[in-house]
Amino acid sequence: NAGVMQNPRHLVRRRGQEARLRCSPMKGHSHVYWYRQLPEEGLKFMVYLQKENIIDESGMPKERFSAEFPKEGPSILRIQQVVRGDSAAYFCASSRGLSGNTIYFGEGSWLTVV
Amino acid sequence: DQQVKQNSPSLSVQEGRISILNCDYTNSMFDYFLWYKKYPAEGPTFLISISSIKDKNEDGRFTVFLNKSAKHLSLHIVPSQPGDSAVYFCAASAQQGAQKLVFGQGTRLTINP
Numbered sequence: 001n002a003g004v005m006q007n008p009r010h011l012v013r014r015r016g017q018e019a020r021l022r023c024s025p026m027k028g029h030s031h032v033y034w035y036r037q038l039p040e041e042g043l044k045f046m047v048y049l050q051k052e053n054i055i056d057e058s059g060m061p062k063e064r065f066s067a068e069f070p071k072e073g074p075s076i077l078r079i080q081q082v083v084r085g086d087s088a089a090y091f092c093a094s095s096r097g098l099s100g101n102t103i104y105f106g107e108g109s110w111l112t113v114v
Numbered sequence: 115d116q117q118v119k120q121n122s123p124s125l126s127v128q129e130g131r132i133s134i135l136n137c138d139y140t141n142s143m144f145d146y147f148l149w150y151k152k153y154p155a156e157g158p159t160f161l162i163s164i165s166s167i168k169d170k171n172e173d174g175r176f177t178v179f180l181n182k183s184a185k186h187l188s189l190h191i192v193p194s195q196p197g198d199s200a201v202y203f204c205a206a207s208a209q210q211g212a213q214k215l216v217f218g219q220g221t222r223l224t225i226n227p
Contacts (some may be wrong), residue, residue, distance in 0.1 A: 042217035091157050105157035
């Protein structure tokens with residue numbers, strides 16, 4: 001886990017508000033992934049980004065969710081108009097490259113929608 | 115459609131004995147498999163991986179076995195230690211690498227002293 005930094009660790013939002021989760025990859029890593037874990041379930045892939053590019057967003061809900069990884073700064077997962085069903089742990093991971101590389105996870109951001 | 119299944123939600127093993135965690139998959143396109151360990155309120159920690167061109171990979175106390183014909187993999191931990199108590203997830207990828215992993219539901223391993 002060491003090196004992938006996520007913040008905030010815990011976030012409480014009222015229904016209808018926006019949630020922004022940030023992720024700084026490990027040093028030297030240019031690939032970022034976001035996963036979501038609902039209670040009592042495994043992690044589910046959401047999106048895969050490289051600097052300034054979304055490579056695969058097949059796991060992202062069609063509405064309200066967006067992700068970016070700008071040239072400078074952390075990757076951001078943005079959830080607009082949150083609903084109770086968005087309450088989950090959101091994990092960011094990073095890797096150096098593609099084939100054969102292991103991805104390393106951050107400690108997660110726990111979103112609670114009240 | 116659960117493509118990666120861990121059918122045992124929990125497993126209890128005596129300290130010093132072997133722990134065997136199992137995982138089945140349905141997608142024959144999966145070619146790269148990983149095991150992660152997770153403590154409560156923390157992110158998953160990578161343990162060991164295996165490519166579909168191999169049937170065994172070993173790293174210290176951890177060995178992963180892959181049976182492609184049965185679409186089954188297992189993680190062996192020997193000897194088991196109290197610090198191994200955690201939730202273990204297997205994950206699979208169809209892209210010859212670790213991007214876009216499909217995770218199982220996890221197995222909670224408890225090591226008893």
